[in-house]
Amino acid sequence: MRIVVLALEGVFDTGLTVTLDAFSTANALSARLFGGTPRFNLTVVGVRRRVRTGQGLTVPVNPITPSLRPDWVIVPALKAVTPATLLSALNRPDVHEAKSHLLKWNAKGAQIGAACIGTFLLAETGLLDHREATTTWSLAPFFRQRYPHVQLDESRMLVPTGIGATAGAAMGHLDLALWLIRQASPELAGTVSRYLLADIRSSQAPYIIPNHLAQADPLILRFERWSREHLREGFSLQEAAKALATSARTLQRRCDAVLGKSPLAYFQDLRVEHAQSLLRGSGNDIEAIAAEVGYADGATLRALLRQRLGRGVREIRTELQ
Structure with missing residues (x-):
């Protein structure tokens, strides 16, 4: 070759x-x-x-x-x-x-x-x-x-x-x-x-740092800050748009243009990031961490971590030690 x-x-x-x-x-x-x-x-x-x-x-x-x-x-x-x-x-x-x-x-x-x-x-x-x-x-x-x-x-x-x-x-x-x-x-x-x-x-x-990506656009940065304050709550596009004084359609389009994903997908990225931080810095079990990032049970968080990162909770804890 x-x-x-x-x-x-x-x-x-x-x-x-x-x-x-x-x-x-x-x-x-x-x-x-x-x-x-x-x-x-x-x-x-x-x-x-x-x-x-x-x-x-x-x-x-x-x-x-x-x-x-x-x-x-x-x-x-x-x-x-x-x-x-x-x-x-x-x-x-x-x-x-x-x-x-x-x-x-x-x-x-x-x-x-x-x-x-x-x-x-x-x-x-x-x-x-x-x-x-x-x-x-x-x-x-x-x-x-x-x-x-x-x-x-x-x-x-x-x-x-x-x-x-x-x-x-x-x-x-x-x-x-x-x-x-x-x-x-x-x-x-x-x-x-x-x-x-x-x-x-x-x-x-x-390896992706969501906050770094948010710096590329003022609206996305405001959305990121709002999202971090509401991670324990269920996501609502309408409520997010209202809090940011914009329309749901505008927020949807801006996320797609800047991040290549929906507002919900970015919101889940932030949940995953925070969950990883809790896995690293706390001794809490997966159920407690799931509640902290807005999920009703640990099974849902486990599935999301596996889907997004390709690794399970035990693997993540081992890597971060």
Whole structure:
């Protein structure tokens, strides 16, 4: 498999290095344990002769030539943590040039993988329009606003599509690399995971901070504050809208536009977050915690935790100790 890693100025150090380390480990293990030749022909390229990482380290890159015909192109994240810094990066000349190369490679049959902020660069090409995708959960509201035609689900860690795959925040680079290794050999991917002490994660949901997402919109922030004060009560869209001096339809539309979910779903996110906090910080049993977050019995809360986080109460308590 011929893989091109497209490194741009200000590339996220961890994202780039974990990608390279995963594939170099896979090549070494493939030759040593499975008696084969390296499975991945890896090339790091840049649109400029010199590329520095977000931490200021110089990355040796190869020039992009017409003869370069990758099977896969990986777009690591740029180091940007706010919409303002990301928007500035997306408007850079080298980023526009990179978009052009991505479109050309895709037209020639290459698949494209992107993780974290790299998904924004891929979305800028239009190749994700009308396709499912994920991105870093922390900037999902900005992604949803900027690319309304992308079917975004930031709760997922990795989403394969017809043009490649997208992965979630930061360490999603490792999930993407391991997924690609698995396409060549599930056994090799499992061995690499064990060598790197890396578990494949199917969801970003356990890492999402609801309050962070609420900061993206004044109405959603007010709704979040109201919700936290009423977690023990049954949810009413009409009562929430009335308390916020807006209409139920407006609140519904704003939640969908900013969060990609209904007001009730976000309200349940807050319940799950608070339940996790109580599991960590109190010795209360599940029935008491269920009552604290507005459920009549522990069975309902157990089901919600399993649905949202993919783990049961015992697993959550063990992880948080």
